[in-house]
Amino acid sequence: MDVKGWHFELIPFGSGRRICLGSSFALEVMQLILASIIHGFEFQHASNEQIDMTESSGLVNHKTSPLELLVAPRLLPHVYGFLA
Template sequence: MTKNIIAIYGAATDTTTATLTWALALLVNHPVVLRQAQQELQSHVGRDRKVEDSDMNHLVYLQAIIKETMRLYPAAPLSVPHESTEDCIVGGYTIPRGTRLLVNIWKIHHDPQIWAAPFEFRPERFLTSNKEIDVKGRHFELIPFGSGRRICLGMSFALEAVQLILANIIHGFEFQNPSNDQIDMTESPGLVNHLATPLELLVAPRLLPYVYGDVV
């Protein structure tokens, strides 16, 4: 039981950390998007308090940013192994019963037949042409958590955690790349998709001092 708990905790924290890192790196590389997200937060939250769970439904642009982050950089680029329970044909290929299958989530998320400008960071796509698409396994063109009976058990918690943490981070602080170059978005190989190089940023508070308590 202890090993199972450690495995679940490790998987959840690793993937959530990876997604938050990708989101922050993308926002710093796209300051106009970051500023728009901060304006949304200021409009619905203000500068005199932190973001709360009850604010999430109003932060539609933030949710679009998270969807686009998960599309471009899914935390698990390959799904967990599945096994076909019967002979079937997929995309013209015969799949015998008992075949071990891995779904290439990264490839689906970057398919130019599905996504316009698939390698560009465009959160607005989830406010317009792809507005109805979510990440909960109901739309197969965007499945960062998988789909069906084997969908990630931690999906609901992960979404709430990523939304609340990212909202508070970009609401509470200004970020600047210490280099004049864009952040290197090279991906590292592995089961979890991490930024290949450490993310180093200059940080400054942007809210009223008392909001931070004893932290700042």
């Protein structure tokens, strides 16, 4: 899906003459931020059961049950420098 304003199902950065100037930068930095979070932390489900992915009906599809995860840093805090 094109997020730069040509497909009108999703227009996060506007379109036309008033499109966001930082949209290209934001899309590139989002990949870096997501990769840093995934690399820096371990994610575990609170219990050992399967994650319920059923959706509620309506204008916007939401999960019927919230996703609860346990997040822990992969390394010791002093390694990150800014956390200590």
